[in-house]
Amino acid sequence: MKLFLFIFFIFSPNTFASLEDTGSEMVAQIVSDPARFFYEIKADSEESLPVSSGKTYTLSVELFPTLVPFTYANASLNYNIYKEGKLSANMPQIDLMIGAQYMFGSKIAVNLTNDINDANFWGYDAGVMFSNSFNSRTRTFYGYRHSFISAKLDLKKDKNYELLGVRINSFDSSFSENSIIFGVETLKDINKYWAMQINYGLSNNTLVARLSWYGKWFELGFNIYPEGVLVVHPTWSLRLGF
Amino acid sequence: MVSDMKLLIYIYLCSINVLSAESVDERRFVNYIDISFLQGMNFEKGASYSGGNMNSSIGFLYDFNENKSLSLDYLLSYSGPSISYENRFFDERIINHSAMIEYSTRLSKYVRLRPHIYYGKEYRKDSAIGDFTDNLYNNDSKGFGFSMDYYPSRDNTFTTYMVYRKIEFPNYTDLLYEFLNPGVATEIGGGLYDNNLYRFGAKLMSGDFFYSVDYTMQRYTNQKIVESDASYGNDKQKDDEVELKIGMQHKISDLSIYPAFTYTVHSSNQNFLRFKSFTDVTPVFIADAYDYKELGFDLPVYFKFIGLDMNLSAGFKNRDYSKRPPRDSENNYIYGKKENDRLFSFSLTASKKINDLASFVFYYSIVNSSSNNKFEYYIPFNYTGQMFGIGYKISY
Numbered sequence: 001m002k003l004f005l006f007i008f009f010i011f012s013p014n015t016f017a018s019l020e021d022t023g024s025e026m027v028a029q030i031v032s033d034p035a036r037f038f039y040e041i042k043a044d045s046e047e048s049l050p051v052s053s054g055k056t057y058t059l060s061v062e063l064f065p066t067l068v069p070f071t072y073a074n075a076s077l078n079y080n081i082y083k084e085g086k087l088s089a090n091m092p093q094i095d096l097m098i099g100a101q102y103m104f105g106s107k108i109a110v111n112l113t114n115d116i117n118d119a120n121f122w123g124y125d126a127g128v129m130f131s132n133s134f135n136s137r138t139r140t141f142y143g144y145r146h147s148f149i150s151a152k153l154d155l156k157k158d159k160n161y162e163l164l165g166v167r168i169n170s171f172d173s174s175f176s177e178n179s180i181i182f183g184v185e186t187l188k189d190i191n192k193y194w195a196m197q198i199n200y201g202l203s204n205n206t207l208v209a210r211l212s213w214y215g216k217w218f219e220l221g222f223n224i225y226p227e228g229v230l231v232v233h234p235t236w237s238l239r240l241g242f
Numbered sequence: 243m244v245s246d247m248k249l250l251i252y253i254y255l256c257s258i259n260v261l262s263a264e265s266v267d268e269r270r271f272v273n274y275i276d277i278s279f280l281q282g283m284n285f286e287k288g289a290s291y292s293g294g295n296m297n298s299s300i301g302f303l304y305d306f307n308e309n310k311s312l313s314l315d316y317l318l319s320y321s322g323p324s325i326s327y328e329n330r331f332f333d334e335r336i337i338n339h340s341a342m343i344e345y346s347t348r349l350s351k352y353v354r355l356r357p358h359i360y361y362g363k364e365y366r367k368d369s370a371i372g373d374f375t376d377n378l379y380n381n382d383s384k385g386f387g388f389s390m391d392y393y394p395s396r397d398n399t400f401t402t403y404m405v406y407r408k409i410e411f412p413n414y415t416d417l418l419y420e421f422l423n424p425g426v427a428t429e430i431g432g433g434l435y436d437n438n439l440y441r442f443g444a445k446l447m448s449g450d451f452f453y454s455v456d457y458t459m460q461r462y463t464n465q466k467i468v469e470s471d472a473s474y475g476n477d478k479q480k481d482d483e484v485e486l487k488i489g490m491q492h493k494i495s496d497l498s499i500y501p502a503f504t505y506t507v508h509s510s511n512q513n514f515l516r517f518k519s520f521t522d523v524t525p526v527f528i529a530d531a532y533d534y535k536e537l538g539f540d541l542p543v544y545f546k547f548i549g550l551d552m553n554l555s556a557g558f559k560n561r562d563y564s565k566r567p568p569r570d571s572e573n574n575y576i577y578g579k580k581e582n583d584r585l586f587s588f589s590l591t592a593s594k595k596i597n598d599l600a601s602f603v604f605y606y607s608i609v610n611s612s613s614n615n616k617f618e619y620y621i622p623f624n625y626t627g628q629m630f631g632i633g634y635k636i637s638y
Binding site for chain 2: 025028029032033090132140142180182183184196197198200204205207209211224226227231232
């Protein structure tokens with residue numbers, strides 16, 4: 001856990017001022033736009049890789065950081081509707097993508113504490129992905145995705161809540177983004193892939209670079225949000241192809 | 243601002259350059275993706291902050307036949323907090339994305355024509371908190387262009403082009419009016435900085451040498467010149483710039499060098515009013531404050547050393563303002579002198595290939611900026627910054 005915090009802090013906006021200053025600035029960023037922060041955590045779970053050759057579905061569940069520690073139950077499904085070259089050599093592979101997320105920890109927190117009246121965080125995403133082969137080992141992919149998140153926190157009115165000196169207020173906001181995706185995937189060995197991609201949100205200028213390695217069962221990676229509260233998100237997900 | 247030593251550790255996370263094409267005989271449609279991304283940290287006295295850069299593009303090309311093609315290119319770039327002199331100040335963030343459709347047709351063995359249409363957006367942000375929507379310098383640009391390539395022989399290429407862009411700044415308001423009329427409850431619309439940009443250029447590549455000349459005109463549609471009595475004159479702002487460049491590429495065994503000289507002459511009819519404070523009733527007027535001449539020199543060198551791909555690069559710029567005097571740290575003009583800004587940069591990149599696609603990158607850079615202008619409330623002029631980095635690069 002200490003290593004996890006270290007990685008998050010070292011790429012935070014103000015690392016070496018002091019941990020308290022850094023934490024205060026991060027909390028201030030979250031408070032100023034809470035939905036955007038939770039969108040970035042949700043976005044980690046959004047599957048944005050093409051369905052592997054020879055497969056029809058890809059099912060993925062983000063284990064870290066979306067599920068642990070942020071308690072977002074999540075699942076993404078990519079469904080291949082057209083295989084490259086089937087009708088025409090110029091036509092790319094086409095996949096449909098859907099995903100959903102729900103933060104069950106927020107409801108547990110409501111039941112465990114008297115400070116919160118209500119908390120509810122949920123989201124969904126849907127999109128389409130195209131991919132072209134360069135050769136048998138490398139292909140480029142590009143697509144579009146719509147994402148939505150609702151973030152609600154209702155604190156008891158009779159108390160003042162502070163975290164690291166920053167006042168925490170109730171909020172009820174949503175965030176929707178329309179992103180373009182493009183990247184490249186390379187087959188390194190049997191069932192071992194490497195991929196790099198850019199996701200850019202046209203509606204809110206959200207930007208993330210994703211670097212990932214994946215095999216038959218799991219995907220490891222780094223998501224870099226250069227304008228995010230937490231710049232680098234190490235990620236780990238279960239990713240199955242059928 | 244006092245000159246601060248900054249340490250920047252950069253991590254190149256990736257750089258991808260892939261041309262996607264199957265059998266050219268079978269496929270007329272090809273696409274490419276190019277991504278380079280770096281993320282780093284700035285260290286300075288008592289504080290530090292992360293910063294990074296990203297440049298990426300995706301393109302689609304359809305070949306009608308061997309002489310005609312149509313391409314769509316989308317470019318996306320991000321420039322984060324950095325000691326880089328490209329940003330107006332260290333903490334500025336810029337996102338720029340654009341799309342261009344170009345039609346290419348070869349008229350003969352010697353001549354190719356390339357008309358294009360263009361649309362782009364640029365967003366800026368001044369700090370970590372906030373978003374990119376309301377910055378004064380956000381702008382939209384659209385336009386068209388036309389290029390002609392002439393191939394008189396195998397070793398010579400001559401290219402000439404013209405570009406038109408209509409650039410609109412929806413948030414850029416009348417700052418002088420707002421400053422002179424604080425508290426006035428009036429709706430001040432944006433667009434004051436809107437302008438039409440025209441650029442004409444020619445470039446000759448002959449053997450190992452290249453020569454280019456570019457002429458840029460910016461004609462502002464609303465912005466008028468500021469007069470000495472703190473009012474606007476009748477003339478609208480006009481900016482002109484001429485850039486001459488000469489360079490070469492030379493290879494000695496495994497060592498390649500690409501020296502280039504650039505000379506720029508910039509002129510504008512816009513003047514400047516210095517208000518020392520919000521209540522300053524006697525602002526100082528500087529005529530033609532934006533005219534300058536600039537000399538630049540770049541020397542990139544590529545070579546191999548103990549199994550590493552090395553890139554040494556040095557750069558120097560010297561800018562002399564024609565009319566603008568420098569200011570002291572108290573914002574007082576030093577009359578009898580003209581502002582002089584100098585910038586020196588040096589970088590070293592060492593790449594170690596770890597497989598067919600990927601390389602580790604080790605990076606060091608130093609930037610030194612100096613000026614006889616010591617007033618640095620808005621923009622730093624005198625500083626030295628360093629960057630150290632390790633990274634990861636993909637090239638195909």
